[in-house]
Amino acid sequence: MAIGASWAGARAMTSTSGPGISLMAEFAGLAYYAEVPVVIFDIQRIGPSTGLPTRTSQGDISFAYTISHGDTKHLVLLPGSVEECYEFGRDAFDYADRFQTPVFVLSDLDLGMNLWMTPAFKYPEKPFDRGKVLSKEDLDRLSGEWGRYQDVEGDGITYRTLPGTDHPAAGYFTRGSGHDEHARYTESADAYARNMDRLNRKFETARAALPAPVVDESGKSSVGLIAFGSTDAAVREARERLAAANQSVDYLRIRALPLSPDVAGFVERHETVYVVEQNRDGQMFDLIRLNLPAELIGRLRSIRHYNGQPIPADAITEPLLQSEAIPV
Amino acid sequence: MTEPIVNNLTIQAATVNGSGSQTANLVLTRAIFHMGIPVAPKNVFPSNIEGLPTWYQLRITPxxxxxxxDRVDILVAFNATTWREDMKTVRPGGVVIHEESYSTADARTDVVYYPVPFAKLAKAKIASETLRKQLANMIYVGVVAGVLGIPWESLEHGVKRQFLAKPKAVQVNLDAIKVGLDHYQDNFSSSRTRTASVSTPKPERSASQSFKPRTS
Structure with missing residues (x-):
């Protein structure tokens, strides 16, 4: 329904937790390949399967990032506070429209179901960004010559029309099967590869446009922390405690996937970087490793917390101090 | 506790899901926040199955x-099923407010106990049988208020804010809190040294300046 509403020109979203995302796999692929904007909120809880439905987790990262079969990858926003949940809730629609693709907003049960102190939310002042949408006037100017999947500007983002646009050339066929630049069905190897490469180009355009990581760096510490989402609260406290013990640690908070190049830069400037997350497998740790130059991979360490309780600061300071062989 | 702690403590209420404890915990949260003290609550509850245990943590830090x-300073033990396990979370020197009928004979000796006859007080002081179970939770809010020194004005604010849509419920909840507060004053205030408290921060304490007491 959400994808259909978005296709029809409305701004549409749906919200769920991990099991709901599992059920959406097929349609997430359709929206990615047919390039239909949609916003999906995932309030992560602990899995797999039904898991512990009332306990928190950050275990849907790698799944949401690539959900669906084939070469699929999605834009993911990672709010670290209720303020950012509000902000990203608004911006997710702009990103979905601008990049004509599903946008997953990954909150978690701790952020989504607990009370948090927060500054007052700021009501948006900027207008909606509906992206590349051709109006009747645009089509008149183009004499009706356009292709739904033609990359005119070289950024991978194509133009679309909305149902009801009063022009004979406005219509096109939306399909999840192979298509060419004019939305015509094809199994042409070249057309398929061109389309997939363009989708990749669009993804790279989005990489630069999504919320940049928040970096707090003294320039003096050789140790860094990387975290995201609700783990931020524990990292802040852990850093305060470490600073009180004269162990200054720098911090980068990831706010979106695909990863910003700033992440590799941060790793490069530190001898050791701990990736802190609330899942068993170190999903963000693995994603970062995949995106790093080979010579930097060895600098990463993983701190994982996955008992369903929100991560406390101790779960960061203790393994870090132990690993750095600092007496407690 | 070896040293009194002020505005820097963790309270954990271990209760029974579906008993009205969430409302009591929210009143406590709002009352402390009303004092201008930063407070961060976390609710850990089972899958909405009535009768199972639930835990509510209030983190209070400047x-x-x-x-x-993970370090609990004050435990409100209000669940007979889990209270032995809940006791393990309390730090040495911490405070345990518990239903008087729970036996402490073989329990820890390194914590301070506040035994309160919650069930008896509810039966004696709360007229409505149907509300008794829910309001018993409000009695522990009163006891915690006594232990920590939460002013009545803030408790009133917490209750009014919590029952904005049900103004008729305000007085009956305040009455239940008063039962707990009176019990603390009659039984503990003179015999126990206050080892943990909350206090409205002074303006020069810059870390808390963004959390000024509310006036309404």
Missing amino acids: QGHMARS
Whole structure:
């Protein structure tokens, strides 16, 4: 329904937790390949399967990032506070429209179901960004010559029309099967590869446009922390405690996937970087490793917390101090 | 506790799901926040199955830390099924407010106990049988208020804010809190040294300046 509403020109979203995302796999692929904007909120809880439905987790990262079969990858926003949940809730629609693709907003049960102190939310002042949408006037100017999947500007983002646009050339066929630049069905190897490469180009355009990581760096510490989402609260406290013990640690908070190049830069400037997350497998740790130059991979360490309780600061300071062989 | 702690403590209420404890915990949260003290609550509950245990943690720190803490300073033990396990979470020197009928004969000796006859007080002081179960939770809010020194004005604010849509419920909940507060004053205030408290921060304490007491 959400994808259909978005296709029809409305701004549409749906919200769920991990099991709901599992059920959406097929349609997430359709929206990615047919390039239909949609916003999906995932309030992560602990899995797999039904898991512990009332306990928190950050275990849907790698799944949401690539959900669906084939070469699929999605834009993911990672709010670290209720303020950012509000902000990203608004911006997710702009990103979905601008990049004509599903946008997953990954909150978690701790952020989504607990009370948090927060500054007052700021009501948006900027207008909606509906992206590349051709109006009747645009089509008149183009004499009706356009292709739904033609990359005119070289950024991978194509133009679309909305149902009801009063022009004979406005219509096109939306399909999840192979298509060419004019939305015509094809199994042409070249057309398929061109389309997939363009989708990749669009993804790279989005990489630069999504919320940049928040970096707090003294320039003096050789140790860094990387975290995201609700783990931020524990990292802040852990850093305060470490600073009180004269162990200054720098911090980068990831706010979106695909990863910003700033992440590799941060790793490069530190001898050791701990990736802190609330899942068993170190999903963000693995994603970062995949995106790093080979010579930097060895600098990463993983701190994982996955008992369903929100991560406390101790779960960061203790393994870090132990690993750095600092007496407690 | 060896040293009194002020505005830097973790309270954990271990209760029974579906008993009205969430409302009591929210009143406590709002009352402390009303004092201008940063407070971060975390609710850990089972899958909405009535009768199972639930835990509500209130983190109170001058810095406004919002992460969960494993170190419990004050336990409100209000669940007979889990209370032995819940006791293990309390730090040495911590405070345990518990239903008087729970036996402490073989329990820890390194914590301070506040035995309260919650069930008897509810039966004696709360006329409505149908509300008794829910309001018993409000009695522990009163006891915690006594232990920590939460002013009545803030408790009133917490209740009014919580029952904005049900103004008729305000007085009956305040009455239940008063039962707990009176019990604390009659039985503990003169015999126990206050080892943990909350206090409205002074303006010069910059870490808390963004959390000024509310006036309404």
